[in-house]
Amino acid sequence: MFKALLVEKNDDGKTQASVQDIDESALPEGDVLVNVEYSTVNYKDGLCIGPGGGLVRNYPHIPGIDFAGTVDTSDDPRYKPGDKVVLTGWRVGEAHWGGYGQKARVKADWLVPLPAGLDTRSAMAVGTAGFTAMLAVMALEDHGLTPEKGEVLVTGAAGGVGSVATAILAHLGYQVAGVTGRPEQGEYLTQLGASRVVAREELNETTKRPLEAETWAGCVDAVGGAMLARVLGQMKYGASVSAVGLAGGAGLPATVIPFLLRGVNLLGIDSVMQPYDNRLRAWERIASDLPMDKLEAMIVPATLADLPKLGADILQGQVRGRVVVNVADA
Template sequence: MKFRALVVEKTADKRFLRTIRERSLADLPEGDLLVRVHYSSLNYKDALSATGHPGVTRHFPHTPGIDAVGEVVSCDSGAFSAGDRVIVTSYDLGMETDGGFGQYIRVPSSWAVWLPENLTFRESMALGTAGLTAALSVLRLQRAGVHPEAGEILVTGATGGVGSMAVAILSRAGYRVVASTGKSGYEEFLTALGAARIISRDEVTAFAEKPLLAEKWAGAVDVVGGATLAAVLKSTRYGGTVTCCGLVGSTELNMNVYPFILRGVSLLGVDSVQCPYDIRQELWQRLASEWKPAHLERMIRECTLAGLEQEIAAILRGGITGRVVVNLLES
């Protein structure tokens, strides 16, 4: 059987060429689960894979796409039946294992979870890894004892995929959300997602060279890292919690220990790649019900495989707001 996929190749001069081509099921890696992909989504990690970043993908030719949703064609393990609707995210999908930017994927069945009844294929990929990561951040805040009555929750990088999802999910969960962004002109977008206040990135990092800043946040979801994360930790209130899941600002965290030993602030790392199956399934159920963003459609821009090239360029330069959903049925 033939199908279409975005294929990234490494050329002799160490450049990376992206083309849409016809592939065969025999080209796919080993695995007990074969899925016909209906939708995928574009994440920053996909753009890195598509441009040959060695921290994501080292072996080519390769098909990126860390998110996929579709119908089961076959499952040798018996965990699923033909026609079952499943979501596949994280693990090695789209990194070294051919991913969701192809009309078929073959993976271990342990990577898949059931698509909740209250989610369409398209909605699940509007959420995707970004929604799962944001939901895991909210869950960790809750389990750390940060509840809506505790005070304002800051979300940094709020116009991006994870950030915008965090704003929407926190709002649905009853929190008063302060959205921080380095971009201007997105007040209406963030307010529609549920942000109570919108502040600039510069306001978050003002006077960040000081050892401590005035206490502001009961908790925070940081997707930026670097100096922004340091400033957030310094301005979190006594006993507050900050989750960290991003590094677009920097991988470095240069700061003192005062927020931790003088205010009892907690920093929790969030990783959705190896998230245990039971938590993953719980989060997808919540995303399909009480945590489902109220205005999910406002966050979506749809494209086909043919439109991915310009979207990859846009996300690499920080020009994407919300979520790009990739329609594989029309590719």
């Protein structure tokens, strides 16, 4: 038996989540059984803990779209008992039982060896949000971004993806402008390395002008919607935007003018189905380029019992930084 956060659906269609004892035999099929030590809380987790958001296929369900832990048993020669591993994506925690349980059985192809320099707790301080942030930074660099080219914008900077992106970029020598709608988070962003804080109100209004002054050498955008449309018109010639989220909406009320007249690049960042080799590359870059003291400053500790409230909070934009869930100590 092991403890897990189990989400059940009532006859009236409503869901409820509670910590329960689960028999190991109930776990889904997979090649590797992992003793989960830590997980975290992402926006998708909030949906899966609560209303489901169309992500959960069957109930009862154990959410948790990422986890880190130690291999218990393995039918795959790539992993042996005692190996430290990390998992993000692959619809784990959505279509497949996830990391909010002390044990998880998954396909070996979904796992990545924990890189040197990270333990399981710090890996989940990174989690899907930090992994996505690293992918976004790598994409900008692959398209020519260097610190000498100018200031880099991070929207939704106080959130999970934005926090890690800000810390990584600052560590790499970039001047970072962090956008937030929460003025009280200014000091937090400065501590992460932001050179200045931009109020959300300065960017979330649409403009009739398809182009504005060339301002940003790059951008990690977690907001989408009208803010992304506005930012596209402010990018420098040939600059790129990594699009990682839609906190401000899925629509894009923009024109093609920034692409045609300034050669701006809009780069889509997907972390769920990312190929294995690029996963390894991203985790190795995280271990080398994310300062651990900055990562520690982002951490909010939690337990399985805290998850129902945290799931609701993240859907309302009320979670700052990176929640680290101590699953093993439930």
